[in-house]
Amino acid sequence: MSTTHEGHRTPGPQYLVAGRYRLQSRIGGGGMGTVWLARDQLLARDVAVKQVVSTEGLSDETAENVRKRAMREGRIAARLSHRNAVAMHDVALDSGEPWLVMEYLPSRSVAQILHTTRTLGPQQAAQIGAQVADAMTEAHVAGIIHRDIKPGNILITTTGRNAGLVKITDFGISRVKDDVSLTQTGVITGTPAYFAPEVARGAEPGEASDVYSLGATVYTVVEGQPPFGVDDNSLVLLHKVARAQINPMTKAGELRPVLLRMLEPNPAKRPTMSESRDLLAQVAAGPRGSVHQALTSPLTKPDGGVPVWAQRAPRPPRTHPTGTHLPVGGPSAHGRPGPTLQGPPPTLSTDPSHTTFESTSRYRPDEPGTSPAGKPSTSTTALAISILAFFVILAIVVVLLIALAG
Known part of the structure; x- marks a missing residue:
């Protein structure tokens, strides 16, 4: 303290x-x-x-x-x-x-797992989605709308008998249908990369928008980035989401038709959360598996190796292959107010109670010539010394030649 x-x-x-x-x-x-x-x-x-x-x-x-x-x-x-x-x-x-x-259960978020693996296979992605959908089906029955389903809010436990258990968390901007709203009219909160199109256009989030956000999350798990790509400019990303034109899927395999239904632009045509759960569980179970087992069993790795969620992994950087996980309009990790976006789509929340903490390091291990402290790397320093030594030797040789010629 x-x-x-x-x-x-x-x-x-x-x-x-x-x-x-x-x-x-x-x-x-x-x-x-x-x-x-x-x-x-x-x-x-x-x-x-x-x-x-x-x-x-x-x-x-x-x-x-x-x-x-x-x-x-x-x-x-x-x-x-x-x-x-x-x-x-x-x-x-x-x-x-x-x-x-x-x-409390030792766990790693799906966002952190994707920072290590980039993607997971369709069956594992479907099982994660099915178990989240099972919890959210019960939430919707209770009148609870999550409004911020995304990889950073899905945890997978890492140790003990519960290893591989999927958990949805962070109901910080959720609402209950019969609660009095604590947000201003025309203000939206959440993470743009996982918004439903109608939410990006200013509609009130509902059960259907939770279905869309879960679909966008499962899409990210299997494809490696959100349906509308990655853009640090939240306003540009919001306009992409509002147009509802997702990027084509290349890795989803048997998950593709399920995701297309969950990512249907018209909320009235999307499956319910319980229907989404059943569709995802069928993909997770495969042709010979059990849907019940897909919904109740911890995630495992098919080849029996150490699962990625049980391995040590670095925290994802601010710019992440699955898109920014910073919520729109909230304060930054340093407590400074985040950007407020104005005009259509509607203004994004600047509520000080809505924030996400993430790594702010600018260091990237794939950038040559830099170290975590921002200093020249060892390889760069060695190259400079080699070049200097070459010119020193060359100067000595010239001096000797001049002396001999004299």
Whole structure:
């Protein structure tokens, strides 16, 4: 725990949240703030606690809105109890700041897995999609719309008997049909690469847009990039999404017809989430497999080797082959406000409670001549020394020749 120049305590390792949850290490980020691994002192178990973006320095109205969002996310997540959804345990208040306390399982996001593998096979991609669809089918029955299904919000557990278990997480911008909206009319939140076309055009997200986002996610898993490609300019990407012209599939194989149905531009013609689940499970099971097993069994690697989700992998860089995972309009990892896009499509949210934390390193291992610190690489330095040595030797030879000639 550290202290700012104004005496405000900044939570860090060993900080005790609400007198009960001892922070251990930062493990990631989500739609509303930093996620920590913590120890529940009362029940002696590990939990994941999400530190909602601090209300310090915000106006009373904005701070209250942030608190309401945290409570709303807790209520929404608590309404869903499914093996493929991260469970919500508690909403804790610490010095007036809300923290969400959730189930903790060592895991890696699908976005991180794709950073290592680029793609997964159609059957594995279909199984991931089917298990997420199973959880979201129950969510839709409960009236919950996720609104931000994407590779970064799907986890695959990495250790123990639960290795390979798929979990959907981060209901930070979800809504329940009977809840009063906390967003302004005409403001949209989420990740443009996985928007449904109608959402990019300003329509209210619904069950059909969740189906589209899941289809876009499975497309990304099998093809290596989102249906509309990658573009760091969110406004340009939004216009591509609004036109609903996806890039042709080249690797989807038997998944192609299912994805085409889920990515149908007209939301009224898309399958429901339960229909999508069944279609994906059939592909995952294959001609001789069991649909039930595809929905309930952990992911495994066909050849019996170590699965990619159980291997150590670097965090994805800011520019990722599966598209930017930074949500539109939210603050950056450094706390600065993100871009607000104006004009059609509608303005994107600048809500301080909606942010994603990702690596900001500009280093790329495939760029010659640079190191992580931005200094010349060893190979570049060696080349420079060799060239210098050559000219030194050449000068000595010239001097000797002149002396002999004299």
